[in-house]
Amino acid sequence: xxxxCKYLYIILAFLVLFPMLSACSKGVSPAVLNVYIGSExxxxxxxxxxxxxxxxxxxxLFEGLTKINSKGKAELAAANSYELSEDELVxxxxxxxxxxxxxxxxVKSTDFVYAWQxxxxxxxxxxxxxxxxxxxxxxxxxxxNTGYSPTQKDIEAIGVRAIDSxxxxxxxxxxxxxxxxxxxxxxxxxxxxxxxxxxxxxxTINPETCVGNGMYSLSEYREDAIVLKRxxxxxxxxxxxxxxxxxxxxxxNTARTAYENGELSFSEAIPASDSxxxxxxxxxxxxxxxxxxxxxxxxxxxxxxxxAFSLVMPRQSSYGEQTNYTAAFSFVPPTVAxxxxxxxxSKEYYSTDPNELLKxxxxxxxxxxxxxxxxxxxxxxxxxxxxxxxxQLAIAERVKENLQEFLGVSVxxxxxxxxxxxxxxxxxxxxxxxxxxxxDFSDPMPFLELFTSTNVLNDARFVNxxxxxxxxxxxxxxxxxxxxxxxxxxxxxxxxxxxxxPLFFYAENYQVKSNLKGFYATRNGYKCFxxxxx
Numbered sequence: 001x002x003x004x005c006k007y008l009y010i011i012l013a014f015l016v017l018f019p020m021l022s023a024c025s026k027g028v029s030p031a032v033l034n035v036y037i038g039s040e041x042x043x044x045x046x047x048x049x050x051x052x053x054x055x056x057x058x059x060x061l062f063e064g065l066t067k068i069n070s071k072g073k074a075e076l077a078a079a080n081s082y083e084l085s086e087d088e089l090v091x092x093x094x095x096x097x098x099x100x101x102x103x104x105x106x107v108k109s110t111d112f113v114y115a116w117q118x119x120x121x122x123x124x125x126x127x128x129x130x131x132x133x134x135x136x137x138x139x140x141x142x143x144x145n146t147g148y149s150p151t152q153k154d155i156e157a158i159g160v161r162a163i164d165s166x167x168x169x170x171x172x173x174x175x176x177x178x179x180x181x182x183x184x185x186x187x188x189x190x191x192x193x194x195x196x197x198x199x200x201x202x203x204t205i206n207p208e209t210c211v212g213n214g215m216y217s218l219s220e221y222r223e224d225a226i227v228l229k230r231x232x233x234x235x236x237x238x239x240x241x242x243x244x245x246x247x248x249x250x251x252x253n254t255a256r257t258a259y260e261n262g263e264l265s266f267s268e269a270i271p272a273s274d275s276x277x278x279x280x281x282x283x284x285x286x287x288x289x290x291x292x293x294x295x296x297x298x299x300x301x302x303x304x305x306x307x308a309f310s311l312v313m314p315r316q317s318s319y320g321e322q323t324n325y326t327a328a329f330s331f332v333p334p335t336v337a338x339x340x341x342x343x344x345x346s347k348e349y350y351s352t353d354p355n356e357l358l359k360x361x362x363x364x365x366x367x368x369x370x371x372x373x374x375x376x377x378x379x380x381x382x383x384x385x386x387x388x389x390x391x392q393l394a395i396a397e398r399v400k401e402n403l404q405e406f407l408g409v410s411v412x413x414x415x416x417x418x419x420x421x422x423x424x425x426x427x428x429x430x431x432x433x434x435x436x437x438x439x440d441f442s443d444p445m446p447f448l449e450l451f452t453s454t455n456v457l458n459d460a461r462f463v464n465x466x467x468x469x470x471x472x473x474x475x476x477x478x479x480x481x482x483x484x485x486x487x488x489x490x491x492x493x494x495x496x497x498x499x500x501x502p503l504f505f506y507a508e509n510y511q512v513k514s515n516l517k518g519f520y521a522t523r524n525g526y527k528c529f530x531x532x533x534x
Contacts, residue, residue, distance in 0.1 A: 033242040033534065035266040036255040037527055041226065041247070045204045046189035047119045047126050052438065052525030055186045057247065059526055060228055061204075061212035062189035065093050065112065065168070066180050070520040070528075072442070074180035078107065078190070078213065079168075088478075091170040091179065092163070100233040101192055102217040109162035111190040116160040118196075119187050122150055128187035130456050131446060134176040134475075135159045143454045174476050178441040185440035215240045215530045224249050241518065241532040265513045265534055266527075275324060279511050286335050286523040287438030287506035288328060288447070291399070294430055295499050296461035299379055304371045306498035308364040309432075312406040313501045315352050319394040324509045327352035328502035332447045332491060335505075335523055336439070349495045350502070361406035368407065376408035385430040388415040392434060395503070399432075425459045435459070438506060438524045444487045445474065451494060462499035 037056055043049045044057035059067070067077040076082070079093040099107045120129050120141050133139045136159030141150040159171030172179065182188060195211045196203055203209040210218040215237060216228040226247040230240045250258060255269035270280060291313065293300040300306050315327040329348035351360070365375070373379050384399065386392045393415060400411040416424065425433050439446045449455060452471055453463040467490055474486035494500070508525060518532040 031242060032244045032246060033529060033532065034246045034248060034264050035529065036248050036250060036258070036264055037268055039249050039251055041249070043204070046186045046191055047115060047124065047128065049186050050127050055524070056527045057226060058186040058189060059214065059528070060216040060245065060530060061210065061214045061218060062191070063214045064184050064189045066184040068181070068184050068522045072523055074184050088175045089172045093168045095166045095168070096235060098235050099213060101211050101213050102231045102233055103211045104233050107190065107213050108165045109168040110165070111192060112168050113160050113162050114193050115188065115190045116158065117155050118191065120158060121155055126187065127457065128185070131185070131187065131440070132182060134172050134174055134179070136171040136173045139173070142456065175478055177480070178443040181441045216245060219244065239531060241530055245529055259511055265516045266519065267511045268508065270509045270511055274511070275509055277511070279514060281510045281512055282324060283508045283510065283521045284326070284335050284523070285438055285506040285508060285525055286333055286442060287436060287525070288331055288333050288502050289434070289436045289504050289506060290328070290331065290500045290502040292433050292435050292460040293499055293501070294428055294461060296428055297431070299373070300431060302371060303497050304367050305373070308367040308407070309403065310498050310501040311360040311364040312357065312402050313503060314398045314402050315350055315503055316354070317504065319391065319398055324507045325504035326507060328504050330491065331494060331500065331502050332444045333505040336442055336444055336447070364407060379409055380431070381410045381412050382431045383412050383414060384432045385414050385416065385421065385424050386434045387418050387421040395434065428459070428461060433459070436506070440524050442523065444484070444491070445471070448487060448490050448494065451499060460499040462497070464493065464497060467493050
């Protein structure tokens, strides 16, 4: 999910940095780092943040048992060791000595337990709860049987418990090869119960109540910027980067000007004309942008109609000013471990050759005619619902153009503000809608499980017993080869039934000043400035 941005200039930056110019030349962190990652950050409350921007802020303010390093691997963070049972179903972590909250109080294992219980509590409706159903007892809560209401006792009985103040145990219902990555995601970050209760929904934007255990703490929350400062209570604060990090909230045009004028060291507001400049870094993400068909209503309750529409979708690397994508040939992106290294997972379900589009269009028209819609006659005006943004509009207009040109279909484009868009998607008030998934884990299952019949994020309303069965077998398999084989079969079925139409794989372009050292971004779009120098 991408946003526009609006930036604040740091008037005193020169005065602050001047005494440190000689130090900076030796790689010592200066006082203030000015960056732009987006104009709308979204929530960075750990259990509720769902955007790369919100996750970036959360990972600076809070620290999990593990973290993703610059090589894309999970490593220990707030924990200093762990043990794994012989059957690989029980993880036991020991916390580091001397880890503290930014208010100076000790971080305890119960803080992590509280965060997990908060994540799965039904009333909280946290979107990320569906990502942790490998933990014992969670499935019963997030996918309750008809007529059953989970209780507080159920929540407290999930497989996450504090053995003592420094030891945490996780019991899984099935093996999870990527569980260390699960523990590194924002939703698994600890939160302090008393400040969460005191601050209500606004606790993260008030420096008095935004108490974290990360390398940085909240200094200011303003309309035009979020300012973080070093957390002097962090066990490794002396190795932290700049004393302050200012996440400016400019609009994109202002951000571009600020970067060109040297007022920013990092920016994501890159015009298409600058995409080949030497200071631009491309980061391939574990993410796919796709369209959802509402399979619960006509005409998309017919998989043949869905297939016909999918055949003529624009799969390309650029839409509007965004030129850094990779046209999608599958749903699971090739960056995911186990797919890229195996030829069976690299097969192309869709042609990304523009020259094939006319041939696909003829096939699609034949399919529609065979299903009672010759030349598109008889189809309703297709309601395409999307969130308001220039990027989303550019994609929607390209889709509309293809459907009208190749299938004779009338399309109504309806853009909404984010929350209204989400509500319409949940209510099923659409024919086609946009969607994307950027996974926190380098594994195919989080992608494919989105479309099981019980998944709370299955807004396509896709129900297929064979698909559910394949993914259940994959999840329960202790053999990696068997697991990927079932996952492969599930993706084959998903593409064949076509509740979705993948368009492109995400990649992000960043402009980074040449003197900024130590920055990295994860495959799910989180930017890490904790240890930079410039």
